[in-house]
Amino acid sequence: xxxxxxxxxxxxxxxxxxxxxxxxxxxxxxFNVGQTPTEFVLNFVRFLPGDHEAQYVARVVLSPVGAKxxxxxxxxxxAQYEARFGExxxxxxxxxxxxxxxxxxxxxPPEGQPPSMGDS
Numbered sequence: 001x002x003x004x005x006x007x008x009x010x011x012x013x014x015x016x017x018x019x020x021x022x023x024x025x026x027x028x029x030x031f032n033v034g035q036t037p038t039e040f041v042l043n044f045v046r047f048l049p050g051d052h053e054a055q056y057v058a059r060v061v062l063s064p065v066g067a068k069x070x071x072x073x074x075x076x077x078x079a080q081y082e083a084r085f086g087e088x089x090x091x092x093x094x095x096x097x098x099x100x101x102x103x104x105x106x107x108x109p110p111e112g113q114p115p116s117m118g119d120s
Contacts, residue, residue, distance in 0.1 A: 026057035040067035 028044035035041070040062045047054035062070060082088060 028057050030054065035064075035067075039063060 026044065026046070028046050030045040030047055032043050032045075033040060034043075042058075042060045042062070043056060044058040044060070045054045046057050078088070
């Protein structure tokens with residue numbers, strides 16, 4: 001007689017479906033994000049020197065919950081990376097080279113004189 005008591009018994013864990021064949025990686029150096037009340041759209045773009053136009057390499061659409069989960073995953077991965085390899089410098093932040101060579105910029109010519117074109 002089954003009493004419906006599941007105490008002491010475990011439900012089998014949900015099986016994830018197998019992944020299909022791998023896809024080739026894509027490089028992206030520009031991205032943007034858009035959102036609606038029900039989804040986030042992540043556009044990944046590649047623009048390389050010599051290219052005449054940028055190319056979309058991927059568009060990923062996520063639910064707001066999925067976008068927040070991705071945010072937490074990326075934040076944890078970045079913290080782990082920086083703990084191992086050091087802080088990732090962002091463009092616009094002064095680098096060590098900027099600090100060392102800031103004073104090495106050429107001085108401007110005195111007022112009223114044109115800039116020098118080199119030795120004559």
